[in-house]
Amino acid sequence: MRNTQVVLENVRLSYVHLTKPYAAQPGQDEKYSVTILLPKTDTAGKAKLDAAIEAAKDWGREKKWGGQVPPICPTPIHDGDGVKQDGTEFGPECKGMWVMTASSKADQPVEVVDRNLNRILDxxxxxxxxxxxxCVNVYPYVYVAKKxxxxxxGPVQKTADGESFGGGAPTAASVFSAMGGGENTQGTAAPRINPLTGQPM
Structure with missing residues (x-):
């Protein structure tokens, strides 16, 4: 049994698609996925991840890659202080982080539990x-001649709430003002107005 499975602890999650599968581009396979933000200060977590990557390379050399590890072997880990492949900067939440994406096939739902291992249904x-x-499973691949x-x-355990990226939906109180009239606190309705005359009905 190769040590290609690792648990990254107390990381921040972005681009969360854990409740239903998602495809970023039309025509792509839908998957459950999440972007993991691992603080660069978590050297132990990064070391565990690096060890799992090396184990996966050994597995690839033996079973996938014809006895050789590619001289340039891409991994999903990116430097949040650098730039994306398209040359744009990562978001501010990625500063000081190792940024990586993990995914699961649409027919393999991800189990999401709380701190007490109860499944989160909401x-x-x-x-x-x-x-x-x-839980991340590190594996070697060959896809259209790319290695x-x-x-x-794997499973995800929520450990704490954090500020939602993107802010989420606004509350009614933050976008509306109280209008008065209508049903009041005593349960009696305000007079109905005739739309033609403007007078009470």
Whole structure:
């Protein structure tokens, strides 16, 4: 049994698609997925991840890649202080973080539990910005002649709430003002107005 499975502890989650599968582009396979933000200060977590990657490379050399590890072997880990492949900067939440995406096939739902291992049934409790422990399965792949390392997504344990990325939906009180009239606190209705005359009906 190779040590290609690792649990990353108390990481922040972004681009959370854990309640139903999602495809970023039309025509792509829908998957359950999440972007993991691992603080660079968590050197122990990064070391565990690096060890799992090396184990996956050994597995790939023996079973997938014809006896050789590619000289350039891409992994899903990116430097949040750097830039994306398209040259744009990562979001501010990625500063000081290792940024990586893990996914699971649409027919393999991800189990999401709370601190006491109870399954979270309320989808509003699962969102981008929360903190969690995440099980990642590191594996070698060959896809259309491309070779590299991928991250499979295992169970997720929510550990704490955090500020929602994107802010979420506004509250009614933050966008509306009290109008008065209508049904009052005593349960009696305000007079109805004739739309033609403007007089009470």
């Amino acid at each position: 989808p509003t409790q699962i969102y981008s910005g929360m903190y969690a422990n995440v 590299g390392i991928g991250f499979g997504l």
